[in-house]
Amino acid sequence: MAEPAREQKPKWRRRAESRPDEILDAALTIFERDGFDAARVEDIAKEAKLSKAGVYLYFDAKDAILRGLIEREVAPIARNLRAMAEAGVSDPKGALRMIIAGLTELAGDRRKFAVPRLVLSVASRYPDLAAFYRENVVDQGLGAAEMLVKAGVEQGVFRPCEPGVAARSLLGPIFIHGFYTHFLLGDRGPLEPAARIEAHTDILLNGLAARG
Amino acid sequence: MAEPAREQKPKWRRRAESRPDEILDAALTIFERDGFDAARVEDIAKEAKLSKAGVYLYFDAKDAILRGLIEREVAPIARNLRAMAEAGVSDPKGALRMIIAGLTELAGDRRKFAVPRLVLSVASRYPDLAAFYRENVVDQGLGAAEMLVKAGVEQGVFRPCEPGVAARSLLGPIFIHGFYTHFLLGDRGPLEPAARIEAHTDILLNGLAARG
């Protein structure tokens, strides 16, 4: 009758290596759904399949999880943009096209795109987090675009302009479009990256182009 | 010795007319500082100089206060943009210049600019609020720009393009710049509206312009 004590599987496993990433995965899911404040650490824990106390073995506090997400999800992308810019100074127009295309694709990824929104919404209460994000993400990305605009102007490909302003003009719309589509529309609006990339890039590069 | 009961002033006054506005003023101050979730209704009440229960005489719930702020602070601006666009179809370029200038000035107003950030951060939990904002603010503003681009294309002032994309390219950078300046930089970055307006408008309108 009674099953003999057969192969009772352990109540939990040691997974010290993989836990941080699992927690970040879970946190992103929950944060994306609820926002930072309304998200419960307990829900993140459940999603990551461990206990709440378990989460605190790997992250000191709730906001440390968000910092972890910045590090893992978006900082590498920004650094990559920077690298692309450095590699592309000889062809500013082409490099800018690539950067815009890359960012537009990113803007289609609702999960990744949730991170900037989270940072923005808590920035006033976590100034350190805001500074970290600014240095590692925003300034990298804007810097990349700025560098290319400057190079283009020097090479006579673009007409003279304020590189800082031009950089914002190039990248701003992509973010606004992402915010609008993912977080205000819900699901209703389709995001047609290819068409948008073309249209936006055309307008902007044409606007920057030196008159032939 | 003891002061006789002289002219004891009332413990409070009836101000049914002015209360809602006073509460909204206070709420904006507190929301801007703390964000929606971390803001306490009690703090809003104190700032507005009445009791917490008093606030609930005028607003059903915390999110109703935010809706009130949308109505009072930003919806009128969006409607105004729309009106400017309708009045300006005969001169799309000039009207767009005016719209960009107006929005850029708005982007310098940290108080007003806090509202979009608040909405964005709670949109996923308050879909009705998000819809209200979208219909009364975003769609009005984008619609205005779109209308003018379309008119410009038809009149041959602008070369053919997707009006929706162009509208975002025109307005997106302004918002991104506002978010960045007010909420990520703290206070460090100066906002030089005049110069920015010129530079941004130049790039974009030049990009849209029909080739002579």
Add this chain to the structure above:
DNA sequence: CAACAATAACTTACTCGTCAGTCATATACT
């Protein structure tokens, strides 16, 4: 124009649920 009733505007004090973070204890691994 007092006195007083009726009501609108307001407050104090509370309830009730929530949740970040901790502590004592247990289990898996080496």
Add this chain to the structure above:
DNA sequence: AGTATATGACTGACGAGTAAGTTATTGTTG
């Protein structure tokens, strides 16, 4: 045996919203 990894149960504080009572104001009546 010893330790790293995990858990369940707890604490302590907090905060949205409410109930019941209080005060200012308005109107009414003799």
